[in-house]
Amino acid sequence: MRRTTRIAAAGLGVTSLMALSACGGGDNGGDANADAWILTGGGWPAIQEDFDRWNEANEDAQIDTEAIENDSYKGQIRTAVGSGEAPTLIMSWTGGALLEYAEEERIVDLSEHTGELESRVFDSVWQNGQVEDSTYAVPLNDVQPVVMYYNQSVFDEAGVEIPETWEDVEAAIETFNENDVAPFSLAGGSVWPALMWLQYLTDRHGGEEVFAAVVEGEEGAWDNESILFALETMQDLGENGGYIDTYNSVTADQNEDAQLLADGQAAMLLQGSWVYSTINQDFPEFAESGDFGFTSFPTLEDGAGDPSNIVGNPANFWSVSADASEEEQQIAFDYISENLYNEETVTSMLEAGSLPPLSDIEDQIAETEDSDFLQFSSDLVGEANHFQLSWDQAVAPEVAQPLTDNLSQILRGDMTPEQFVEAMNSL
Amino acid sequence: MALPAVLFFGIFALIPLIGVVVISFMEWNVLGSPTWVGLSNWQAVLFDRPFTWTALGLTITFVIGSYLFQAPVALLLGVFMAGQQRYRALLAVLYFLPLLFSSVAVGLTFQSLFSPNYGLSAALPFEWLPNDWLSNSDLVMWVMIFVVGWCFVPFHGLLYQAGVRQIPQSMYEAATIDGAGRVRQFFSITIPQLRYTIITSSTLMLVGSLTYFDLIFVLTGGQPADAVRILPLDMYVTGFSSYNLGYASVIAVILVAIGLTLSLALNIISGSSKMESDKAGA
Numbered sequence: 109m110r111r112t113t114r115i116a117a118a119g120l121g122v123t124s125l126m127a128l129s130a131c132g133g134g135d136n137g138g139d140a141n142a143d144a145w146i147l148t149g150g151g152w153p154a155i156q157e158d159f160d161r162w163n164e165a166n167e168d169a170q171i172d173t174e175a176i177e178n179d180s181y182k183g184q185i186r187t188a189v190g191s192g193e194a195p196t197l198i199m200s201w202t203g204g205a206l207l208e209y210a211e212e213e214r215i216v217d218l219s220e221h222t223g224e225l226e227s228r229v230f231d232s233v234w235q236n237g238q239v240e241d242s243t244y245a246v247p248l249n250d251v252q253p254v255v256m257y258y259n260q261s262v263f264d265e266a267g268v269e270i271p272e273t274w275e276d277v278e279a280a281i282e283t284f285n286e287n288d289v290a291p292f293s294l295a296g297g298s299v300w301p302a303l304m305w306l307q308y309l310t311d312r313h314g315g316e317e318v319f320a321a322v323v324e325g326e327e328g329a330w331d332n333e334s335i336l337f338a339l340e341t342m343q344d345l346g347e348n349g350g351y352i353d354t355y356n357s358v359t360a361d362q363n364e365d366a367q368l369l370a371d372g373q374a375a376m377l378l379q380g381s382w383v384y385s386t387i388n389q390d391f392p393e394f395a396e397s398g399d400f401g402f403t404s405f406p407t408l409e410d411g412a413g414d415p416s417n418i419v420g421n422p423a424n425f426w427s428v429s430a431d432a433s434e435e436e437q438q439i440a441f442d443y444i445s446e447n448l449y450n451e452e453t454v455t456s457m458l459e460a461g462s463l464p465p466l467s468d469i470e471d472q473i474a475e476t477e478d479s480d481f482l483q484f485s486s487d488l489v490g491e492a493n494h495f496q497l498s499w500d501q502a503v504a505p506e507v508a509q510p511l512t513d514n515l516s517q518i519l520r521g522d523m524t525p526e527q528f529v530e531a532m533n534s535l
Numbered sequence: 536m537a538l539p540a541v542l543f544f545g546i547f548a549l550i551p552l553i554g555v556v557v558i559s560f561m562e563w564n565v566l567g568s569p570t571w572v573g574l575s576n577w578q579a580v581l582f583d584r585p586f587t588w589t590a591l592g593l594t595i596t597f598v599i600g601s602y603l604f605q606a607p608v609a610l611l612l613g614v615f616m617a618g619q620q621r622y623r624a625l626l627a628v629l630y631f632l633p634l635l636f637s638s639v640a641v642g643l644t645f646q647s648l649f650s651p652n653y654g655l656s657a658a659l660p661f662e663w664l665p666n667d668w669l670s671n672s673d674l675v676m677w678v679m680i681f682v683v684g685w686c687f688v689p690f691h692g693l694l695y696q697a698g699v700r701q702i703p704q705s706m707y708e709a710a711t712i713d714g715a716g717r718v719r720q721f722f723s724i725t726i727p728q729l730r731y732t733i734i735t736s737s738t739l740m741l742v743g744s745l746t747y748f749d750l751i752f753v754l755t756g757g758q759p760a761d762a763v764r765i766l767p768l769d770m771y772v773t774g775f776s777s778y779n780l781g782y783a784s785v786i787a788v789i790l791v792a793i794g795l796t797l798s799l800a801l802n803i804i805s806g807s808s809k810m811e812s813d814k815a816g817a
Contacts, residue, residue, distance in 0.1 A: 214566070354652055354666055367652075367653065505777055509776045
């Protein structure tokens with residue numbers, strides 16, 4: 109879901125389709141080293157350092173790494189896996205892609221090779237690596253729940269309390285509008301931030317089963333009252349002053365949505381946990397003013413969903429390639445069971461402000477600079493009954509694009525919720 | 536002597552092109568093995584997928600719009616810069632600046648300029664200025680034509696400048712003696728003499744905008760789809776977001792076919808295949 113860098117994909121350009129067949133893959137055979145592809149930027153340097161330490165300590169079990177840019181990674185890994193040239197360790201966001209890998213038997217069952225990991229990782233995160241009760245992927249980095257950020261000074265000026273229920277939200281919208289300030293910032297131009305709204309509203313209204321039916325390919329599963337409720341609510345927020353009036357032109361690429369919150373032009377922003385560090389870096393005045401706050405998505409009276417449910421990116425996950433040699437696989441198993449989330453790596457992740465999805469690191473969190481936010485996120489994830497992976501990752505790739513396109517039409521009012529549901533069902 | 540060029544062309548153009556044609560008859564999601572499906576991709580893309588025609592319509596609008604915007608501006612700019620006016624050199628440097636910028640940098644800059652809350656519309660005190668440049672379905676295509684034109688006009692201006700400088704000064708002197716004014720000279724000497732430059736530049740503009748991708752992708756991400764997703768973007772999205780390589784290859788082959796037809800047609804209409812010279816004294 110975090111596609112802040114579609115810019116880089118532009119580098120792929122038109123020619124990439126023609127050059128696809130020329131894409132190289134990892135090596136399987138020749139030398140005994142296992143290999144792994146990681147990404148550039150974000151928290152990935154910490155993972156690279158972790159591999160460096162592993163390689164220093166395990167001379168006979170080397171893992172070669174290669175860092176690839178986010179957007180081109182998705183295409184490259186798919187090509188590599190498809191041609192049997194995948195690296196030993198295959199990184200994914202789970203969801204539709206993981207399911208396909210498992211169904212095509214491109215990755216191996218890890219159930220016997222995860223060591224103590226299962227007992228340390230939050231259950232709501234761990235679930236995402238399961239395919240038919242077997243573990244096919246294990247988390248490797250930080251958990252990224254979607255939370256509600258707010259600007260306290262805007263609330264104080266309007267005399268509004270931080271909303272806890274949807275009724276509170278509706279009352280707050282009215283007051284904010286009377287005060288000429290936008291209740292919610294939203295980067296509708298990027299579309300994916302709006303998906304977070306659709307996910308939370310659907311979940312609060314109908315629970316996680318609603319979308320589970322879609323993922324399982326149930327006939328007509330999109331035609332659900334909760335999804336319709338969510339879409340109608342979003343259009344209502346758009347038309348009646350819930351979202352900032354320019355929301356369709358605001359994009360997340362350059363963090364304009366966060367800027368609107370920092371500037372006090374909007375009172376709240378629903379975004380991923382990574383925006384916390386964005387705001388600290390880009391808008392330090394706001395971050396240090398004491399007005400920067402965060403809370404969970406409001407509850408919905410009479411909603412069937414568990415109010416502890418959250419949505420977002422559970423983490424990136426490792427799987428092990430079925431095309432790798434036994435020797436390479438063994439190195440990967442050892443790395444996963446002995447080394448993942450070791451103390452040194454957890455410390456460096458926490459120092460960078462990212463949160464490993466582990467239940468046994470409360471003391472370490474308390475010592476960090478961002479302990480408030482990290483503890484809040486950790487509680488959110490730890491107490492969640494269900495952690496909904498972003499819908500565009502959870503569905504098959506051929507469904508993800510129409511989902512984005514249709515949602516964009518919902519945001520612009522070019523499509524009714526009924527038409528949306530019909531279009532998605534017909535795929 | 537031509538061997539390196541032939542090899543280069545074969546490896547980087549011809550073989551991938553044949554590959555794309557083959558894949559257009561296959562169903563392939565990259566992950567599994569491609570399977571032969573005959574004409575069904577073609578049938579689906581051409582007849583069962585209304586968006587193909589929407590995208591084609593948008594592409595035609597974009598190509599024609601870009602041409603109508605870029606060609607006159609580039610021609611006038613080139614003629615101006617070939618002259619002897621004061622400050623010409625300084626102005627020429629300024630005009631050429633866009634040529635030096637990467638399209639991603641240009642895209643991000645314009646994105647900031649078009650931002651509704653922090654861009655031009657917010658900064659300027661004009662109430663009538665729209666603030667939804669990139670999300671308004673009726674507006675976004677024209678914005679794209681402008682931004683892409685802004686990037687490419689300097690290049691074509693350079694072509695015209697070189698062309699104008701090759702026109703013998705004696706022709707203008709003779710025309711002046713015959714009593715022709717500057718406008719008459721422009722239409723009777725400059726334009727006819729620039730004939731081949733115009734053909735070259737037009738071919739590059741038309742085929743270039745037919746396959747254009749970068750700036751539109753950076754600025755809009757292909758949304759709103761029914762207002763801005765021209766065929767090259769449609770191809771990218773179909774191939775690399777939906778992983779439907781079969782459909783994407785059909786779109787690619789359609790683009791290649793249109794592009795080749797267009798440049799061949801331009802060549803034939805202009806008669807440039809005859810390669811005769813109309814320069815004075817030749």
